[in-house]
Amino acid sequence: MPPQEPASVPSSTLKNLFDLTGRIALITGGSRGLGLQMAEALGEYGATVVLTARKQHELDEARAHLQGMGIQAHVYAGDLGDFQNIEPTVERILAEVGHVDILVNNAGATWGAPTAEHPMEAWMKVMNVNLNGTFLLTQQVLRRSMLPRGKGRIINIASVAGLQGNDPRMTATLAYNTSKGGLVNFTRALAAEMADKGITVNSICPGYFPTKMTKGTLAYGEQSILEHTPMRRLGSEHDLKGLTLLLASDASAYMTGQNIAVDGGITAV
Template structure:
């Protein structure tokens, strides 16, 4: 098979949660450019509509569905609706996430549960539904979880503590490994991307307080950019990564090499 054919996603349906902006939209651009029909979910319809218009302006076929991963009862109907209206999901990008910054002894339990419900529980339930309704019947699929370097290590004492976020992303890292081992004989690969610091809405507060420190401790000396996840997302979504599974790959400018 020619190399360009290995990366071709023509006819594939890619569901990207939290896809209306930031890293989710960046990955949607990449998968759409290589032929995937992109399905975006997020909580805010107006942001989804803007993302859809943006992608269609790039020649990408896009569909949008307002959805909150923290609303567990809405997950199964969402997958059913996408399956009926767009087609079976071939690629799932679990990108939606939540965070909270507070010293551990002061961390509100409801904030802990909010982070866990979106980053872990919602990810589990959506993945379970997509597997059941789409990937297992097809005998193939690509699952890409967006974890974080925060799931690979703790925070510097000079940074704001984010115990719930670090814990949830650590869970996503091992969720990736465990699911990959289970799904490998069934034609489905499961990998995760562990981004470092990118300028997004979620990182706005952290960067406002500590951007200089972060850049100083990043070997490449910069934050992540608007194209820095595209290549890896395309690789993991395509047949070019057919022999890769269970991997948690940092895209962090070298932070985890320190």
Template sequence: MALKELFDLHGKVALITGGSRGLGLQMAQALGEYGATVVLTARKQNELDEAKAHLEGLGIQAHVFSNDLGQFETIDPTVEKILAEVGQIDILVNNAGATWGAPTLEHPPEAWLKVMNVNVNGLFLITQSVLKRSMVPRGKGRIINIASVAGLQGNDPRMSPTLAYNTSKGAVVNFTRALAAEFAGRGITVNSICPGYFPTKMTQGTLAYGEQAILEHTPMGRLGTDADLGGLALLLASDASAYITGQNIAVDGGITSV
């Protein structure tokens, strides 16, 4: 097979949770540019509609479904609706996430549960649903979890404490390894991308508080851009990564190298 054919996603359906903006939309665009039909889920219908219009303006076939991963009872019905209306899910990008910044001694229990329910429990449930209903019966699939460099290390004391977020993303890192090992012989690969600091709605507070400290600690001396995740997402979603599984790959300008 020619190398360019390994990256071809025509005929594939890619489900991207939290895909209406930020990193999710960036990755949806990358997969769509290489032929995938993209399915976006997120909580806010207006943002989904804007994302769909943006993608279709680029010639990308896109479908949107409003869903909140923190509402567990909605997950299976949403997956079933996608399968009925769009088709089998070949690629799952677990991108939806939540965060909360607070000193540990002042961290509200309800905020801890919100972060865990979206970043860990909801991620598990939608992965389980897609595996059961689409990937395992067909013996093939690509799962890409969006973890974070926060799951690979502790928090710089100069930054706002984010214990729940760091803990949840550390869970995603090992979730990736364990799931990859379990399904390695069943045609399904599981990898994660661990972004560093990108200017998104979720990171607005962090960047407002500590952007200078982040840049000083980043060997490349810059934040991530709209072009920095698409290539890796495409690799992990395509046949070019058929022998790659269980990996947690940092895209962070070198933060985790020092």
């Protein structure tokens, strides 16, 4: 008897896999740039989005923008590098909005300086936001929401800088590269620990996108970056949205511990 072709999946079922209706997504650094773009994607597919960032006026603008798109949004001001602020913020979110189904660890900091001249204060700032604050926030969300409910999606925003060294023609960013490399393995280790608990953990490793953080780098190094990017362009405002939706939804239920570059091919060569 000849093998049968696998049954096709009805389109309605595929749509359901990506549907985030009723889910709550917490996005750090969500008031602008990549964080806001990812909030747009998750909100468009039905999620209620909760944004945190340091500046209240930027959060207010982001909330108005999302509400104009028909997306339900809540905002909470706070600095991820201020560790004493993390637990109370999570408590407020859970009390006022509800559980957290999706956590997007997007907030980040960087510093450019030759390693021999890198200030310790700047090193600690980068580590505190990119790694220590991310750990503490993730821990609170796991304890208070995801583990008790037996499900969740964690998406860490790492970087291609965590997958490779730094081009010597660019400004040295040892702290940033080190912190993002740590976040890559944070993703793997936490994914393995949470795999039998209904919680997936993956990371997105963006290449060069025009944001406030990359403004200085692009001001002098854009041409060199483009020359070494096989697609010969920077990331656009839409290039993280599809992957973010995938990793936040039931469509990625069998994916965990993955660090996925969205970089126009930089890490392919």
